[in-house]
Amino acid sequence: MKIGVFGLGHMGTAIVQGLTRSEQAVEVLGYSSNAAKADELQVPIYSRYEDLLAQGPDVVILTVPAKYVVAVLADLVQAGLDSKVVVLSAAASVTNADLRRAAPKNPVTTFIPNIPVAINAGTTALSYNDSIQEADQRVIRTVLDTLGDVVVVKEDQLAIAGTVGGCSPAFIDVLMDAMEDAAVSRGMDRQTAAAVVASVVSGTAKLAQTSDKSFGDLKGQITSPGGTTIKGVLALDQHGFRAAVHAAILAAAGDE
Ligand SMILES: NC(=O)C1=CN([C@@H]2O[C@H](COP(=O)(O)OP(=O)(O)OC[C@H]3O[C@@H](n4cnc5c(N)ncnc54)[C@H](O)[C@@H]3O)[C@@H](O)[C@H]2O)C=CC1
Numbered sequence: 216m217k218i219g220v221f222g223l224g225h226m227g228t229a230i231v232q233g234l235t236r237s238e239q240a241v242e243v244l245g246y247s248s249n250a251a252k253a254d255e256l257q258v259p260i261y262s263r264y265e266d267l268l269a270q271g272p273d274v275v276i277l278t279v280p281a282k283y284v285v286a287v288l289a290d291l292v293q294a295g296l297d298s299k300v301v302v303l304s305a306a307a308s309v310t311n312a313d314l315r316r317a318a319p320k321n322p323v324t325t326f327i328p329n330i331p332v333a334i335n336a337g338t339t340a341l342s343y344n345d346s347i348q349e350a351d352q353r354v355i356r357t358v359l360d361t362l363g364d365v366v367v368v369k370e371d372q373l374a375i376a377g378t379v380g381g382c383s384p385a386f387i388d389v390l391m392d393a394m395e396d397a398a399v400s401r402g403m404d405r406q407t408a409a410a411v412v413a414s415v416v417s418g419t420a421k422l423a424q425t426s427d428k429s430f431g432d433l434k435g436q437i438t439s440p441g442g443t444t445i446k447g448v449l450a451l452d453q454h455g456f457r458a459a460v461h462a463a464i465l466a467a468a469g470d471e
């Protein structure tokens with residue numbers, strides 16, 4: 216399968232890295248005005264739409280800024296995009312209807328990935344366009360399953376699913392940065408503190424994924440009666456931690 220990725224910023228780069236690391240037989244082509252991306256990513260880079268389309272991609276992934284997605288897709292149609300090519304848009308705020316208007320003859324679908332797709336550990340929210348055929352759904356799943364976990368949701372849930380999945384890595388980075396600073400303030404060197412923090416977050420997530428306990432019950436295993444952890448949990452509540460997390464996710468998800 217040939218996959219053309221248009222827009223090699225943070226997300227486009229992460230997707231190319233995930234695809235090229237995978238064991239799937241995929242050939243990845245990139246569109247960028249930055250020729251140095253060819254060395255960085257070890258894939259052919261094209262700076263004209265026509266030149267990439269001439270390679271016959273089966274799938275096109277749009278990872279340009281959301282405000283340009285519709286215009287870039289319309290330009291690709293003008294540049295000769297074959298109507299069989301499956302078009303996937305990673306933009307947080309572009310709808311299936313927007314994509315259909317720009318490329319009425321192509322199978323089109325929106326999805327929202329997150330940065331861990333770079334190491335095939337992503338969380339991708341996917342909402343199929345109503346008219347997408349089963350064969351095209353299989354192609355889409357082949358591509359996206361390669362990048363990590365995929366959650367299929369109705370389109371009216373895509374914004375919140377994409378926010379919890381797509382934006383939260385940044386919120387977790389803020390949490391980890393704060394934990395690291397606290398450890399450093401008690402004399403731990405930053406490198407060791409960073410290693411401990413990343414290990415804790417990774418191990419906690421793995422345990423939650425393999426356990427049938429709720430997050431609250433998992434927390435209950437750690438808060439020994441009269442112990443140290445419950446003091447920290449109460450401090451989080453006193454400082455508005457939960458309210459801050461709710462506010463961050465709802466702010467990123469935008470207005471209903
Ligand atoms: N960064 C993330 O974690 C996530 C990003 N996304 C989506 O991915 C898209 C890109 O976001 P980022 O990578 O963060 O932004 P970015 O600014 O890092 O990358 C955007 C890239 O698109 C290129 N570009 C701009 N206009 C273009 C055009 N007309 N044709 C081709 N390339 C063009 C830019 O040169 C840049 O390399 C957005 O639509 C965003 O909503 C979705 C989920 C997560």
Ligand SMILES: O=C(O)[C@@H]1CCC=N1
Nearest residue numbers: 307327377378381382
């Ligand atoms: O910040 C953004 O707009 C993108 C969408 C999800 C994560 N990053």
